[in-house]
Amino acid sequence: MTDRSKLRETSGGAQVPPDDAISDYEFAAAPSRRMEIAIGAIALALSVLAIYLSRSIDLRMGGGGIDAKWWPTVLSSSAAVLSAIILGTALFMPVAQREDLEGAQKDGWVRMLVALALSSLYVFAWWQIGFLVPTPIYLFALLWVFGNRNPIALVLYPVLTTAFIYGLFHYLLRIPL
Structure with a gap:
């Protein structure tokens, strides 16, 4: 007989021995070339759109060097390269x-739908209220939705992350949030 204290609980609520938690075929994700291609193609399309949008940012002062277009362009170009690699690998x-x-x-x-709803509310709240108030609330809610119940982490992570991002943008980069 199996000792219940040695069982591992899966996300579906079933208890199974630790070695068999995912090895059972009915719980494992099936390989899917179509899904891999779709993910790569969607990521590539969004990255190319981000490159286009980042290049169309209006500059208030003279361009050249590192300006408001530079980081978004670098990040979206990197995302496009990685997306192309994912798509090529899938194909x-x-x-x-x-x-x-x-x-x-x-x-x-x-959880995914709740996270999307929270993200939509966060973008709206940031637009209406600003960055400092909704950000720690949003991070707290996301941590809670995805299963973190540690009170120290639920308080420290949102506060420290918000402070770091605010300090980085406000003081170092001089970009208002």
Whole structure:
């Protein structure tokens, strides 16, 4: 008989021995070339759109060197290169095995939709209130949704992350948030 204290609880609520947590085929994510291609293509399209949008930023002062267009262009170009690598891998390499990943479950979809709703509310709140008030609340809510119940982490992480980002942009980069 299996000792219940040695069982591991999966995200679906079932308890299984630690070695068999994901190895059971019905819980493993199936390989999918179509999904890999779709992810690569969507990421590449969004990256190219980001490059276009970053290059169309209006500069208030003379351009040249590192300006308001530089970082968005570098980041979106890097994302485009990585997306092209993902797409090329999906098209020309053997399909990646995903037996080490769990398949999608209902609670994962619910968390994703809640995170998207929170992100939409955060963008609206930032636009209306500013950066400092909604950011720690948003980070706290995301931590809670994704299962963090440690009170120290729920307080420290949002506050320290908000302070770091604010300090970086406000004092170092001199970009108002």
